[in-house]
Amino acid sequence: MQEQAWGGFGVYLHWPYCESKCPYCDFNSHVGQSIEPDAWISAFEAEISRYATQSDERIVETIYFGGGTPSLMPAKIVAGAIDAIRKAWRTVNDIEITLEANPGSVDASRFADYRAAGVNRISLGVQALDDRSLKQLGRRHSVYDALKALEIAQNTFDRVSFDLIYARQDQSLEDWQKELSRALSLAGDHLSLYQLTVEDGTAFAERAARGGLRGLPDEDLSAEMYELTQELCCAAGLPAYEVSNHSRKGSESRHNMIYWRGGEYIGIGPGAHGRVSLKGQRYATEAIRNPSEWLDAVARLSSGEKKREALQSDEIALEYLLMSLRTTEGMNLKRYEAISGRSVSPAKLDDLSVLGLLQQENGYLSATPKGRLVLNAILRDISDD
Ligand SMILES: C[S@@+](CC[C@H](N)C(=O)[O-])C[C@H]1O[C@@H](n2cnc3c(N)ncnc32)[C@H](O)[C@@H]1O
Ligand code: SF4
Incomplete structure (x- = not known):
């Protein structure tokens, strides 16, 4: 199984x-x-x-x-x-x-x-x-x-x-x-x-x-x-x-x-997005947006999907970082490394920690209350690596 x-x-x-x-x-x-x-x-x-x-x-x-x-x-x-x-x-x-x-x-x-x-x-x-x-x-x-x-x-x-x-x-x-x-x-x-x-x-x-x-x-x-x-x-x-x-x-x-934890979800219905692993490969899926076109495609072509894109490990890791840092739980650093094959730049983490914007606890990286106020800027900074 x-x-x-x-x-x-x-x-x-x-x-x-x-x-x-x-x-x-x-x-x-x-x-x-x-x-x-x-x-x-x-x-x-x-x-x-x-x-x-x-x-x-x-x-x-x-x-x-x-x-x-x-x-x-x-x-x-x-x-x-x-x-x-x-x-x-x-x-x-x-x-x-x-x-x-x-x-x-x-x-x-x-x-x-x-x-x-x-x-x-x-x-x-x-x-x-x-x-x-x-x-x-x-x-x-x-x-x-x-x-x-x-x-x-x-x-x-x-x-x-x-x-x-x-x-x-x-x-x-x-x-x-x-x-x-x-x-x-x-x-x-x-x-x-x-x-x-x-x-x-x-x-x-x-x-x-x-x-x-x-x-x-x-x-x-x-x-x-x-x-x-x-x-x-x-x-x-x-x-x-x-x-x-x-x-x-x-x-x-x-x-x-x-x-937010980078899990898997099937997205069904007009315009729905999904993230799902099929035979070990993670895909981003997107359904046709227009409701009647979606209904028609499901009935006639047996699929309402408009797009299915195989995600590379760096894309999966980046999505995980962007989503998980929105939560107070934060990002599991080991999991990030396991997906991307590398760690988040230690120099960047140090800089943002010294500024009081990020913190690390029990293997999780998260934004501090001060960091949450400028979360988008932090995400731009550490993802642009
Ligand atoms: C999928 S939406 C709509 C759910 C439901 N149809 C409704 O309007 O009550 C989910 C939530 O996103 C929030 N939302 C949608 N557009 C927003 C916007 N431009 N700015 C802030 N919040 C927004 C609203 O609070 C909304 O309840
Ligand atoms: S248009 Fe519909 S989905 Fe959008 S906020 Fe209004 S009721 Fe909700």
């Missing part, structure tokens, strides 16, 4: 539809199509079985329905995909199955059906606890809707996380302090807290280029907001375990940890 992948093994499924397009979002999401549930079930089943036939023997530890808005999925598609995965691979007893939900599309019966299908963790896109900000972010839900959805989720599932976006237009440090304190009083075991990023190609980027996106915090205020976030979350018992993710010990998203 093949040894289980380092970092774990999971399956990501992408649901590409949303009720509307949020102006800051650059995810693969599409609005206003009617769907045929049976065609989607067949396509997910076919892709799952294709990968299972090709992949070395593996044990699935996590399944993640991401989007788009997976809480718009008819529950029978969710159930069909989970059943197909259970038939295709062995699964661990305590498998984690997460589904991303939008407050506007949550209703109690649908959640009960997701739970019956096997989902055991919800990640809810609350985004803001302030109605004006929700409007600015182009969200269709209100704070009232978000709280209602959170209550339904918490009554249905043991594990519920929610997302907030901060460093928004016209948000002061004090506003964020109040909002985050309220969020922490509502939170279960996990919170994702993202700084607003103006992504290329989005409506926000266009607005910013025209000088229209006013009131965004400058670098100093953003850094203060980040530091305040770390402080309040630590005090509430939900320290960061990754740049934007906070949890009680043991309640980390196991699926996302697979990405």
Whole structure:
């Protein structure tokens, strides 16, 4: 039997539809199509079985329905995909199955059906606890809707996380302090807290280029907001375990940890990415982005894959470095050496350690709290070697 992948093994499924397009979002999401549930079930089943036939023997530890808005999925598609995965691979007893939900599309019966299908963790896109900000972010839900959805989720599932976006237009440090304190009083075991990023190609980027996106915090205020976030979350018992993710010990998203530990994941559905070893060679896979083209390709050509690239050891090592240094756990130095055949430049490590930006403990290299503030610069520095 093949040894289980380092970092774990999971399956990501992408649901590409949303009720509307949020102006800051650059995810693969599409609005206003009617769907045929049976065609989607067949396509997910076919892709799952294709990968299972090709992949070395593996044990699935996590399944993640991401989007788009997976809480718009008819529950029978969710159930069909989970059943197909259970038939295709062995699964661990305590498998984690997460589904991303939008407050506007949550209703109690649908959640009960997701739970019956096997989902055991919800990640809810609350985004803001302030109605004006929700409007600015182009969200269709209100704070009232978000709280209602959170209550339904918490009554249905043991594990519920929610997302907030901060460093928004016209948000002061004090506003964020109040909002985050309220969020922490509502939170279960996990919170994702993202700084607003103006992504290329989005409506926000266009607005910013025209000088229209006013009131965004400058670098100093953003850094203060980040530091305040770390402080309040630590005090509430939900320290960061990754740049934007906070949890009680043991309640980390196991699926996302697979990405950050350089593990393996199959990516299924329009635009999904995967990292998977097939007959000992690690590949980066990417599916066709357009939903109808993906469905069509799976039905007619028996594959929704657009690209499959064999990764060289230096590329695998670099990805591992870039992903793992996002976590507080950090990078396993022996594993990095085993993949790349060399160690990270000792001179660079010394320089960054003397500056108080990196630290080494028990064979792991990680960013210090000071280093996390300039993580992108550190990553550029040590990867450019
Ligand atoms: C796959 S997305 C969307 C999930 C779900 N459809 C929703 O909108 O609630 C996951 C999370 O990424 C965050 N996000 C997306 N775009 C962002 C951006 N430009 N800046 C900061 N956070 C962003 C949001 O918090 C969002 O909940
Ligand atoms: S609902 Fe989520 S995935 Fe859909 S457009 Fe908005 S942010 Fe993007």
